[in-house]
Amino acid sequence: MIQDTADEAFTADLLRxxxxxxxxxxxxxxxxxxxxxxxxxxxxxxxxxxxxxxTLYASYRRLVRDGLAEAYWGDESQGGRRKYYRITDAGRAAFRSNVATWVATRGIIDDLLGTAVPAHTKGTRA
Structure with missing residues:
Protein backbone atom coordinates (compact mmCIF):
# COMPACT_ATOMS: atom_id res chain seq x y z
CA MET A 1 0.00 0.00 0.00
CA ILE A 2 1.36 3.44 -0.89
CA GLN A 3 0.52 5.00 2.49
CA ASP A 4 2.44 2.27 4.34
CA THR A 5 5.51 3.00 2.20
CA ALA A 6 5.19 6.72 2.94
CA ASP A 7 4.85 6.03 6.66
CA GLU A 8 7.91 3.79 6.63
CA ALA A 9 9.90 6.41 4.75
CA PHE A 10 8.89 9.14 7.20
CA THR A 11 11.77 10.18 9.37
CA ALA A 12 11.83 12.50 12.31
CA ASP A 13 15.42 13.41 11.44
CA LEU A 14 14.21 15.58 8.57
CA LEU A 15 11.93 17.55 10.89
CA ARG A 16 14.22 17.73 13.91
CA THR A 55 13.29 18.85 22.79
CA LEU A 56 10.37 21.26 22.91
CA TYR A 57 11.41 22.81 26.22
CA ALA A 58 14.93 23.32 24.86
CA SER A 59 13.33 25.03 21.86
CA TYR A 60 11.23 27.29 24.12
CA ARG A 61 14.33 28.36 26.04
CA ARG A 62 16.24 29.03 22.79
CA LEU A 63 13.37 31.03 21.26
CA VAL A 64 13.06 33.19 24.39
CA ARG A 65 16.83 33.64 24.66
CA ASP A 66 17.02 34.72 21.01
CA GLY A 67 14.10 37.16 21.35
CA LEU A 68 11.86 35.20 18.97
CA ALA A 69 9.31 34.44 21.68
CA GLU A 70 8.39 35.78 25.10
CA ALA A 71 7.38 33.76 28.14
CA TYR A 72 4.86 34.83 30.75
CA TRP A 73 2.92 33.19 33.56
CA GLY A 74 -0.81 32.66 33.09
CA ASP A 75 -3.31 33.02 35.90
CA GLU A 76 -4.29 30.09 38.09
CA SER A 77 -7.99 30.12 37.17
CA GLN A 78 -7.64 26.87 35.18
CA GLY A 79 -5.72 24.82 37.75
CA GLY A 80 -1.95 25.08 38.06
CA ARG A 81 -0.06 28.11 36.92
CA ARG A 82 1.22 27.68 33.36
CA LYS A 83 4.04 29.36 31.49
CA TYR A 84 2.77 30.70 28.19
CA TYR A 85 4.74 31.65 25.12
CA ARG A 86 3.98 34.34 22.55
CA ILE A 87 5.75 35.05 19.30
CA THR A 88 7.53 38.41 18.93
CA ASP A 89 7.87 40.53 15.80
CA ALA A 90 11.40 39.13 15.42
CA GLY A 91 9.91 35.63 15.72
CA ARG A 92 7.40 36.37 12.96
CA ALA A 93 10.22 37.59 10.72
CA ALA A 94 12.33 34.51 11.52
CA PHE A 95 9.35 32.25 10.80
CA ARG A 96 8.77 33.86 7.37
CA SER A 97 12.47 33.59 6.53
CA ASN A 98 12.69 29.95 7.66
CA VAL A 99 9.59 29.00 5.67
CA ALA A 100 10.99 30.69 2.54
CA THR A 101 14.25 28.78 3.01
CA TRP A 102 12.33 25.51 3.48
CA VAL A 103 10.26 26.08 0.32
CA ALA A 104 13.39 26.83 -1.73
CA THR A 105 15.19 23.79 -0.30
CA ARG A 106 12.20 21.54 -0.91
CA GLY A 107 12.11 22.73 -4.52
CA ILE A 108 15.77 21.91 -5.04
CA ILE A 109 15.38 18.46 -3.46
CA ASP A 110 12.27 17.78 -5.56
CA ASP A 111 14.23 18.76 -8.69
CA LEU A 112 17.16 16.52 -7.74
CA LEU A 113 14.92 13.56 -6.94
CA GLY A 114 12.68 14.07 -9.94
CA THR A 115 9.63 14.52 -7.71
CA ALA A 116 8.88 18.13 -8.60
CA VAL A 117 5.34 18.96 -9.66
CA PRO A 118 5.45 20.38 -13.21
CA ALA A 119 4.67 24.11 -13.24
CA HIS A 120 1.71 23.63 -15.60
CA THR A 121 -0.04 21.33 -13.08
CA LYS A 122 0.50 23.43 -9.96
CA GLY A 123 -2.76 24.69 -8.56
CA THR A 124 -4.87 22.27 -10.56
CA ARG A 125 -6.92 19.47 -9.07
CA ALA A 126 -6.69 15.90 -10.22
Missing amino acids: GHTDTIVLGVLRRHDSYGFEIYKSIREATGGAYEIKEA
Missing part, protein backbone atom coordinates in the same frame (compact mmCIF):
# COMPACT_ATOMS: atom_id res chain seq x y z
CA GLY A 17 16.19 20.68 12.54
CA HIS A 18 12.96 22.62 12.11
CA THR A 19 11.62 22.39 15.67
CA ASP A 20 11.97 26.11 16.38
CA THR A 21 10.15 27.01 13.16
CA ILE A 22 7.40 24.49 13.92
CA VAL A 23 6.93 26.02 17.40
CA LEU A 24 6.87 29.53 15.93
CA GLY A 25 4.20 28.33 13.49
CA VAL A 26 2.02 27.21 16.40
CA LEU A 27 2.61 30.49 18.24
CA ARG A 28 1.59 32.50 15.16
CA ARG A 29 -1.97 31.28 15.73
CA HIS A 30 -2.15 32.12 19.44
CA ASP A 31 -0.20 32.21 22.69
CA SER A 32 0.19 28.70 24.10
CA TYR A 33 1.68 26.89 27.05
CA GLY A 34 4.24 24.13 26.65
CA PHE A 35 2.07 21.02 26.66
CA GLU A 36 -0.57 22.71 24.50
CA ILE A 37 2.11 23.30 21.83
CA TYR A 38 3.09 19.63 22.05
CA LYS A 39 -0.54 18.58 21.56
CA SER A 40 -1.02 21.00 18.64
CA ILE A 41 1.94 19.51 16.80
CA ARG A 42 0.82 15.94 17.44
CA GLU A 43 -2.75 16.70 16.35
CA ALA A 44 -1.66 18.60 13.22
CA THR A 45 0.04 15.42 11.98
CA GLY A 46 -2.73 13.05 13.04
CA GLY A 47 -0.34 11.57 15.58
CA ALA A 48 2.26 10.70 12.93
CA TYR A 49 4.85 13.01 14.49
CA GLU A 50 5.54 13.90 18.09
CA ILE A 51 8.38 16.04 19.33
CA LYS A 52 9.81 14.91 22.64
CA GLU A 53 8.92 17.26 25.46
CA ALA A 54 12.60 17.74 26.37
